[in-house]
Amino acid sequence: MGRMTAVLVAYAGRHGGTRQIAEVIAAELGAAGLTVDVRDAADVAGVEHYGAVVVGSALYYHRWRPEAVRLLERNARALAERPVWLFHSGPCGPGAATHQVSLPAKVALLAARIDAERTVTFGGRLDPATVHGLIPKLLASGRRAGDFRDWDRIKAWARDVGRRVRTRVAL
Numbered sequence: 001m002g003r004m005t006a007v008l009v010a011y012a013g014r015h016g017g018t019r020q021i022a023e024v025i026a027a028e029l030g031a032a033g034l035t036v037d038v039r040d041a042a043d044v045a046g047v048e049h050y051g052a053v054v055v056g057s058a059l060y061y062h063r064w065r066p067e068a069v070r071l072l073e074r075n076a077r078a079l080a081e082r083p084v085w086l087f088h089s090g091p092c093g094p095g096a097a098t099h100q101v102s103l104p105a106k107v108a109l110l111a112a113r114i115d116a117e118r119t120v121t122f123g124g125r126l127d128p129a130t131v132h133g134l135i136p137k138l139l140a141s142g143r144r145a146g147d148f149r150d151w152d153r154i155k156a157w158a159r160d161v162g163r164r165v166r167t168r169v170a171l
């Protein structure tokens, strides 16, 4: 397996829900025969070693986490030379499974610069026990409380990415 088949899956979140999505994506890509690194976006020094990159962020107040935005900003040129897939995770409650959220404006500009693939939205997880502060507790209450991550959908998306990586990246 050549160097260019290595894929980076970088994530940013606050309560571990997005990290677990990144890990499941990485496992699917690994099962497809790709070499995969899964990293906290804050720990990514560069993307030059990777043939393709997946970047995912949790949504907080309609924004991406700053670590994920910084990764896109700092590596925009190198990312533009590679296939890049973006995902975000957030919607909770009724309709979470199908709700597609558009990219925050700043991230949309970066995505255009990078020529990223179309972004996918995955449902999120809201646990009233782990969020801190009055507004977060309110947000995490009632019908929005729970785990709305659809693992089958996430895995199917990852398998599709894997297929595309294999056809687009020079082996």
Ligand SMILES: Cc1cc2nc3c(=O)[nH]c(=O)nc-3n(C[C@H](O)[C@H](O)[C@H](O)COP(=O)(O)O)c2cc1C
Residues within 6 Å of the ligand: 012, 013, 014, 015, 016, 017, 018, 019, 058, 059, 060, 061, 062, 063, 089, 090, 091, 092, 101, 123, 124, 125, 126, 127, 131, 135, 136, 139, 140
């Ligand atoms: C304070 C707060 C604000 C949030 N804002 C949004 C939002 O604007 N859009 C959205 O879709 N989800 C929003 N969510 C839901 C989170 O994105 C969801 O809980 C996600 O799974 C968190 O990922 P993490 O565990 O990786 O931090 C918010 C959650 C909290 C606690």
